[in-house]
Amino acid sequence: METTAPAYITPTQATTDVEMPKLISGSQALMRCLVAEGVETIFGYPGGAIMPVYDALYDFQDRINHILVRHEQGAAHAAEGYARITGRAGVCLVTSGPGATNLVTGIADALIDSTPMVCLVGQVGKKLLGTDAFQETDVIGVTMPISKWNYQITDADEVPAIIAKAFYIAQSGRPGPVVIDMTKNAQLELMTKPFVYEKCKSIISYRPRIVPKQEQIAAAAALINKAKRPYLFVGHGVSIANAEAELMEFVDKTGIPVAVTLLGQSAFPTDHPLYVGWLGMHGNYGTNVLTDQCDVVIAIGMRFDDRVTGDTTKYIKQAKVIHIDVDPSEIDKIIKADAPVVGDAKAALEALLPLVHANDHTVWRNEFRKYDAIEYETITAPELAPTTEKIKMAEVISMLSDKTNGEAILVSDVGQHQMMAARYYKFRKPHSVVTSGGLGTMGFALPAAFGAKVGAPDREVVAIIGDGCFQMTLQELGTIVQNKLPVKAIILNNNFLGMVRQWQQLFHDRRYSFVELQNPDFITIARGFGMDGHTCNHREELNASLDTLLASDKPYLLEVIVEKEENVFPMVPAGASVADIRLS
Amino acid sequence: MTTYTICIFTENTIGLLNRITIIFTRRRINIESLTVSETERKGISRFTIVIKHDSREFVEKLVRQIRKIVEVLAVFGYLNEDIVYNEIALFKIETPLGGKPLDIETVNKEHKAWVKYWGLDYVVIEKTGSEEEIFAFFEYVKPYGILEFVRSGRIAVGKTEQGLVEYLPEAEWEYYL
Numbered sequence: 001m002e003t004t005a006p007a008y009i010t011p012t013q014a015t016t017d018v019e020m021p022k023l024i025s026g027s028q029a030l031m032r033c034l035v036a037e038g039v040e041t042i043f044g045y046p047g048g049a050i051m052p053v054y055d056a057l058y059d060f061q062d063r064i065n066h067i068l069v070r071h072e073q074g075a076a077h078a079a080e081g082y083a084r085i086t087g088r089a090g091v092c093l094v095t096s097g098p099g100a101t102n103l104v105t106g107i108a109d110a111l112i113d114s115t116p117m118v119c120l121v122g123q124v125g126k127k128l129l130g131t132d133a134f135q136e137t138d139v140i141g142v143t144m145p146i147s148k149w150n151y152q153i154t155d156a157d158e159v160p161a162i163i164a165k166a167f168y169i170a171q172s173g174r175p176g177p178v179v180i181d182m183t184k185n186a187q188l189e190l191m192t193k194p195f196v197y198e199k200c201k202s203i204i205s206y207r208p209r210i211v212p213k214q215e216q217i218a219a220a221a222a223l224i225n226k227a228k229r230p231y232l233f234v235g236h237g238v239s240i241a242n243a244e245a246e247l248m249e250f251v252d253k254t255g256i257p258v259a260v261t262l263l264g265q266s267a268f269p270t271d272h273p274l275y276v277g278w279l280g281m282h283g284n285y286g287t288n289v290l291t292d293q294c295d296v297v298i299a300i301g302m303r304f305d306d307r308v309t310g311d312t313t314k315y316i317k318q319a320k321v322i323h324i325d326v327d328p329s330e331i332d333k334i335i336k337a338d339a340p341v342v343g344d345a346k347a348a349l350e351a352l353l354p355l356v357h358a359n360d361h362t363v364w365r366n367e368f369r370k371y372d373a374i375e376y377e378t379i380t381a382p383e384l385a386p387t388t389e390k391i392k393m394a395e396v397i398s399m400l401s402d403k404t405n406g407e408a409i410l411v412s413d414v415g416q417h418q419m420m421a422a423r424y425y426k427f428r429k430p431h432s433v434v435t436s437g438g439l440g441t442m443g444f445a446l447p448a449a450f451g452a453k454v455g456a457p458d459r460e461v462v463a464i465i466g467d468g469c470f471q472m473t474l475q476e477l478g479t480i481v482q483n484k485l486p487v488k489a490i491i492l493n494n495n496f497l498g499m500v501r502q503w504q505q506l507f508h509d510r511r512y513s514f515v516e517l518q519n520p521d522f523i524t525i526a527r528g529f530g531m532d533g534h535t536c537n538h539r540e541e542l543n544a545s546l547d548t549l550l551a552s553d554k555p556y557l558l559e560v561i562v563e564k565e566e567n568v569f570p571m572v573p574a575g576a577s578v579a580d581i582r583l584s
Numbered sequence: 585m586t587t588y589t590i591c592i593f594t595e596n597t598i599g600l601l602n603r604i605t606i607i608f609t610r611r612r613i614n615i616e617s618l619t620v621s622e623t624e625r626k627g628i629s630r631f632t633i634v635i636k637h638d639s640r641e642f643v644e645k646l647v648r649q650i651r652k653i654v655e656v657l658a659v660f661g662y663l664n665e666d667i668v669y670n671e672i673a674l675f676k677i678e679t680p681l682g683g684k685p686l687d688i689e690t691v692n693k694e695h696k697a698w699v700k701y702w703g704l705d706y707v708v709i710e711k712t713g714s715e716e717e718i719f720a721f722f723e724y725v726k727p728y729g730i731l732e733f734v735r736s737g738r739i740a741v742g743k744t745e746q747g748l749v750e751y752l753p754e755a756e757w758e759y760y761l
Binding site: 332 | 648657
């Protein structure tokens with residue numbers, strides 16, 4: 001994957017700055033490191049133990065855009081949104097103690113969804129470490145299990161090498177979050193040697209394999225060439241590796257049907273004739289059921305999450321499995337691979353391409369169609385042309401998809417609206433899906449959406465948010481307005497924690513235990529923040545409402561009142577086999 | 585339950601012990617013994633961790649998770665027959681005046697254990713061997729009264745002809761000695 005900074009910033013430039021004093025402080029060094037890494041935006045929140053860095057930042061405002069969030073969790077999710085869209089590490093800057101612990105959810109989210117992130121965290125002075133000083137938390141201890149790497153800088157001289165390492169680790173191999181805990185003395189003190197920044201290019205103990213071994217590629221190609229009913233599973237790894245073009249070429253040559261995971265969406269266009277749908281718990285009917293019928297699975301950059309596989313003892317038992325992943329620990333973790341390929345999705349597809357035979361699997365591909373017809377008739381058609389008084393979530397997403405031509409960046413939160421967004425948005429452009437997949441973090445979407453907007457200012461960014469999720473991070477409306485980020489947010493309001501309610505209905509005998517919400521007036525809240533918005537309560541207004549939302553050149557909030565007790569189907573009940581997928 | 589010996593080669597940095605052990609904690613694996621020391625190469629530490637588990641597949645996955653830690657250079661999971669291994673144990677045994685005298689010949693010849701220190705009314709015996717040998721000796725000295733007993737935990741080297749250097753071809757570490 002692309003991990004280098006933009007070409008116009010070179011380490012030499014950073015080191016030959018004429019105004020640079022001979023010896024600089026750790027904080028100033030940190031700023032120069034960020035510039036050298038090509039960091040353009042930081043999401044942060046100041047506080048006591050990070051004051052020296054903020055003081056240094058004051059002189060770098062022309063080079064680094066700092067976005068002041070309203071809560072550190074917002075900074076973390078915004079950095080994730082930024083990273084998912086740009087492929088470059090999102091950077092957070094926060095203070096010690098509560099500032100750092102408020103990042104924790106976002107760090108965990110970034111780890112499980114392989115999102116590059118560098119979190120710069122203030123810490124009390126070295127001499128105070130371990131004394132329960134004001135706002136001291138063991139951030140290294142807290143973030144150890146949820147970060148790809150972490151390190152405590154206690155000396156200004158360490159800054160350049162450690163920051164270089166941080167960006168290298170965050171952005172290479174399987175990307176992930178890195179936490180750098182910087183004691184206050186290291187921020188304040190002068191370095192004892194002149195500042196020199198060299199980008200990290202390798203670490204002796206960390207050597208991610210990008211180009212796969214040729215024998216693994218040959219074994220995989222042999223299986224693919226013999227397959228009668230091959231089936232391709234596309235995951236997030238394809239997007240991370242920027243392998244969309246290679247995937248397309250591979251599919252066009254081999255004629256293999258393609259299914260995507262939740263985060264694999266947008267890596268392959270939904271209007272391609274070989275696209276067969278979305279895998280997993282709320283995925284498409286035929287897409288799931290026919291996993292039982294294929295003879296070879298080619299899984300690329302996906303990790304067989306339990307929400308994809310259901311009961312693994314009954315999952316793709318009849319098929320040979322080719323598992324392509326850059327992280328060797330994913331191989332055989334859940335599903336035994338007959339032909340493992342350790343490497344980056346792009347490099348693996350490039351290597352496979354000359355070895356696989358041109359083929360046509362139209363008959364096999366068409367088997368999906370009869371299931372599609374059943375799904376369309378029992379679920380999709382009634383959801384898109386409902387007879388209910390209230391609007392259904394599906395109508396909103398489907399209309400949005402049409403109006404944006406499937407080319408917007410769709411940021412969804414967690415719950416029923418997330419599943420509906422994944423079901424009904426017809427992605428046609430790569431790098432368009434931003435959602436919390438592995439961790440399922442409610443409150444993710446609003447901050448991630450403005451992070452994505454910062455990363456892709458020229459693209460339309462629409463956030464789909466539930467009424468429950470919105471109330472977890474709604475203070476970030478302030479950040480959106482202050483920074484004039486024209487994010488479009490849609491609240492699908494059913495006055496329920498809908499997904500939990502659905503489970504309580506289906507599996508707990510309708511014992512609705514604490515899932516109904518007494519909601520505030522969201523539009524008044526938005527206006528209080530200085531953001532425009534309106535509520536749509538009637539089907540006949542939906543079209544015009546979405547037009548207003550999309551036409552706005554400012555941030556805009558649209559609240560759509562939807563059916564209160566709607567369920568997401570198809571559904572593979574937790575722990576059941578994918579063959580037991582329910583249509584109602 | 586099968587005994588597995590996991591040898592981990594790492595850079596010698598602060599917090600690495602914690603980073604490794606949380607991988608065991610998260611998967612609810614009890615560590616039977618753990619030793620750490622610097623290797624023949626400066627700056628490289630060697631962890632020897634002994635666990636018991638009934639699934640080889642599980643241990644293989646565990647090894648891959650440990651390998652993922654940035655500072656970890658290499659990880660090997662061994663069965664007992666793959667390695668030469670030993671532990672050291674110290675026994676502090678009562679020898680009160682008028683008590684049953686310790687048969688030093690049996691201690692030395694049968695158990696290959698040696699008295700390291702004579703106190704006024706106790707001795708400290710050093711016993712090197714496998715866990716089984718140490719426990720056999722434990723049973724032997726038990727009747728005399730054990731005041732203190734401590735084991736070092738297993739240390740092990742692989743039986744293959746390869747040295748660390750073969751696994752770390754790009755390493756440019758200076759030899760320790």
